[in-house]
Amino acid sequence: MTKEKILDAVKKYYRENYQEKEFKSGDRINYAGRVYDEHELVNLVDSSLEFWLTAGKYTREFEKRLADYLGVPFCALVNSGSSANLLAVAALTSPLLGERRLKKGDEVITVAAAFPTTVAPILQCGAVPVFIDIEIPSYNADVSLLENALSEKTKAVFLAHSLGNIFDLKAISAFCKKNDLWLLEDNCDALGGTIEIDGELRMTGTVGDIGTSSFYPAHQMTMGEGGAVYTSNPLLNKIVRSMRDWGRECVCSGGQDNLCGHRFDGQFGTLPKGYDHKYVYSHIGYNLKVTDMQAAIGCAQLDKLPDFVKRRQENWEKLRAGLEKMSDVLILPEKDDGSKPCWFGFIMTVRQECKKSRNEIVRFIEDHNIQTRNLFAGNIIRHPAFQNLSEGKDYRVVGSLSVTDYVMNNSFWVGVYPGLTDEMICEMISVITAAL
Numbered sequence: 001m002t003k004e005k006i007l008d009a010v011k012k013y014y015r016e017n018y019q020e021k022e023f024k025s026g027d028r029i030n031y032a033g034r035v036y037d038e039h040e041l042v043n044l045v046d047s048s049l050e051f052w053l054t055a056g057k058y059t060r061e062f063e064k065r066l067a068d069y070l071g072v073p074f075c076a077l078v079n080s081g082s083s084a085n086l087l088a089v090a091a092l093t094s095p096l097l098g099e100r101r102l103k104k105g106d107e108v109i110t111v112a113a114a115f116p117t118t119v120a121p122i123l124q125c126g127a128v129p130v131f132i133d134i135e136i137p138s139y140n141a142d143v144s145l146l147e148n149a150l151s152e153k154t155k156a157v158f159l160a161h162s163l164g165n166i167f168d169l170k171a172i173s174a175f176c177k178k179n180d181l182w183l184l185e186d187n188c189d190a191l192g193g194t195i196e197i198d199g200e201l202r203m204t205g206t207v208g209d210i211g212t213s214s215f216y217p218a219h220q221m222t223m224g225e226g227g228a229v230y231t232s233n234p235l236l237n238k239i240v241r242s243m244r245d246w247g248r249e250c251v252c253s254g255g256q257d258n259l260c261g262h263r264f265d266g267q268f269g270t271l272p273k274g275y276d277h278k279y280v281y282s283h284i285g286y287n288l289k290v291t292d293m294q295a296a297i298g299c300a301q302l303d304k305l306p307d308f309v310k311r312r313q314e315n316w317e318k319l320r321a322g323l324e325k326m327s328d329v330l331i332l333p334e335k336d337d338g339s340k341p342c343w344f345g346f347i348m349t350v351r352q353e354c355k356k357s358r359n360e361i362v363r364f365i366e367d368h369n370i371q372t373r374n375l376f377a378g379n380i381i382r383h384p385a386f387q388n389l390s391e392g393k394d395y396r397v398v399g400s401l402s403v404t405d406y407v408m409n410n411s412f413w414v415g416v417y418p419g420l421t422d423e424m425i426c427e428m429i430s431v432i433t434a435a436l
Helices: 002-017 038-050 057-070 081-091 095-100 116-124 143-149 169-178 234-244 292-322 358-367 402-410 422-435
Strands: 074-078 107-111 128-132 154-160 182-186 194-197 200-203 210-214 227-231 345-350 411-415
Touching (some): 057 227, 074 081, 116 128, 116 154, 169 182, 402 411
Parallel strands (some): 154 182
Antiparallel strands (some): 194 200, 210 227
16 A cells, blocks of 8 residues: 555656646757656656566566567567677677687678777677778668678678668678678667568568667667667577676576576586586676666556657658758768668768858757767777777778768768657758758
8 A cells, every 4th residue: 555655656746847848949959868757757666666676577577578579589688788789799709609609800790880889899709890881871881892891700790770770681681691690780779660571571670680779868768778689599598698697507587596497406517516507607798687677667668669669750751851952962861662760860961062061060050959969980990999909900991981981071960759849840950951
């Protein structure tokens, strides 16, 4: 009874303190933001009252529901999208994968026009990123360069769906199958997107061997910090869960003992026979688990995800239509046929014919209280973190990355998140048009 009263009070607290303010022209328009209601607060408080704190019932519920949503059998919840990407690459280093294992010095094809945490795990796991250029207006990998990037050391391709725009999954998955390569999909900006492949509608993140998501507040749904790794491969799932949970062999969840029925009679490595299975480690792992309080928020957000996806798609279409008249000075984004992205942002590239620079345009837009962003790192190899790395040894570049550099200097994007109203969209179109 006391718990019910507390949760009822939480609902009342939300209604009294979290009412949306009416938008007025000139108000700040962020590129992203949290969209939530009393259900997230109730779940958060409910979880805290149980005081389990680490991964528990809400975590298990979230993993099952997200897997069902994506149409895959396995999903592991982690503490961030960056950790999800780290686990995805680290899983490929497992000795359980035999000859297909990613070893030190092996190569992974990716792009330099990326968020750092798509690239960093490749280096952190001792592999060599091989960078290929991107295309405009998709801002995804130029698939014509894949064959040139291939070498006898290539073991995987790891790409993100840039700002939610779905990369050429048909061509890239075919390339990976032809050459016996792993395909990792960084789905952090694209959750909810779909593409038709061989007559079947597939969710982004499920075509490759492993998909990853982020639940940072800017993404399609949030739990503050959080991420997920999902797959249809039972062996990869086993490895991911082992590496997430300290590298342990045991599959018991927190508070559970002897699920396998052989806790004290196994033989592992050179340990004494019967050594407690809960303390046997089959991988060099991490502790990347999420708290149940985060998962509780995520469960409430999952209820809203289909609507979030729909609203992001609608907002993108409104911006695309409203800015079409500026296509003589701006390159507007386009998607591939057969794909229906769940957009993370609306990207524009300043044409050479435009009399103003990207920086001049962005300053004008920001001065009018509309938040903008560059395409993440622009060109990751130009950043200080790469200055102590050697091209040809620590990483390899295929071609000139000229399009990547053009985007680095001339592109910017604005938000399409579900919290944007029609009035905000109209304001964005008006200000961007005036900036040109």
